[in-house]
Amino acid sequence: MDDDKPTVDMMVATCRTPGCPMEGIGEIAPFFANPAPPTYRGQCGQCEQPHTDIVPAP
Template structure:
């Protein structure tokens, strides 16, 4: 594996946008970490707002 390749981790992302139909609902999905230390970014598929709650999947 090339050291420049991003790491893919399974993470639990939960929407915390008030009023969103997915508010408080966690979804497990693969996330790519850029750069080191890992930073994960994702957006809610329902409301389109960025996730503020992304943690390692159980």
């Protein structure tokens, strides 16, 4: 394994923005771990607000 390459983790990101068409819908996507918290960062493709609910995919 090459330690220079970032690790990709499959996560479930769920938008929690009230009124967003994707509110409450989880989507599985690849995420790269960041060195500082929050460890995983993403934003909703519909409302463009940051995801606050990102958990490991089953």
